[in-house]
Amino acid sequence: GNSVTQMEGPVTLSEEAFLTINCTYTATGYPSLFWYVQYPGEGLQLLLKATKADDKGSNKGFEATYRKETTSFHLEKGSVQVSDSAVYFCALRVPGGYQKVTFGTGTKLQVIP
Amino acid sequence: DAGVTQSPTHLIKTRGQQVTLRCSPKSGHDTVSWYQQALGQGPQFIFQYYEEEERQRGNFPDRFSGHQFPNYSSELNVNALLLGDSALYLCASSLFFIGGEEGYTFGSGTRLTVV
Numbered sequence: 001g002n003s004v005t006q007m008e009g010p011v012t013l014s015e016e017a018f019l020t021i022n023c024t025y026t027a028t029g030y031p032s033l034f035w036y037v038q039y040p041g042e043g044l045q046l047l048l049k050a051t052k053a054d055d056k057g058s059n060k061g062f063e064a065t066y067r068k069e070t071t072s073f074h075l076e077k078g079s080v081q082v083s084d085s086a087v088y089f090c091a092l093r094v095p096g097g098y099q100k101v102t103f104g105t106g107t108k109l110q111v112i113p
Numbered sequence: 114d115a116g117v118t119q120s121p122t123h124l125i126k127t128r129g130q131q132v133t134l135r136c137s138p139k140s141g142h143d144t145v146s147w148y149q150q151a152l153g154q155g156p157q158f159i160f161q162y163y164e165e166e167e168r169q170r171g172n173f174p175d176r177f178s179g180h181q182f183p184n185y186s187s188e189l190n191v192n193a194l195l196l197g198d199s200a201l202y203l204c205a206s207s208l209f210f211i212g213g214e215e216g217y218t219f220g221s222g223t224r225l226t227v228v
Binding site: 032034036042043044045046049089091093099100101102103104105106 | 217
């Protein structure tokens with residue numbers, strides 16, 4: 001079946017530090033890959049996506065590149081801010097209208113001033 | 114443009130009771146999926162509705178059922194509530210024909226506490 005594995009959290013960084021959150025996946029076919037962010041007490045927001053190999057998704061300074069050869073989609077940001085503190089979920093969806101989005105367990109990021 | 118709207122935002126129920134959660138999808142979306150998110154966990158897929166029918170179901174017992182209305186809104190019903198059903202229930206909408214290239218638009222969720 002399809003699955004997503006994320007690095008364990010929490011991750012604690014100082015403001016302006018470099019962020020990497022690792023994500024690997026297992027899927028049938030050629031999935032689309034996503035990063036979602038969840039702020040405290042809220043639902044999930046789509047942060048970025050990539051739909052094919054070597055695509056780079058980016059948004060709000062965050063980036064992730066779809067690496068088919070390593071089945072990875074690591075999230076990076078060059079300089080984190082306190083406002084980036086949240087839980088980040090890696091997810092995939094294989095092609096087809098009936099297909100569900102499968103999520104990883106989430107990685108909590110805490111950025112301290 | 115309204116996003117996904119869920120109601121209520123919070124509720125508390127007693128074991129054995131039944132609950133109904135409601136969801137209005139984003140304007141223009143025709144597919145609704147429901148997820149359960151336990152504290153500290155990732156969302157787990159419950160089921161998906163399209164054209165008023167359940168199209169796919171995750172590993173949840175029959176106590177969990179749903180419905181989609183002609184205006185695409187949806188309800189999630191849970192019968193015979195257990196303490197373990199306490200979670201954040203998320204509704205997500207999407208446009209069916211776009212398929213796998215798009216993710217979902219999520220609502221803010223309903224926090225269900227079973228006591």
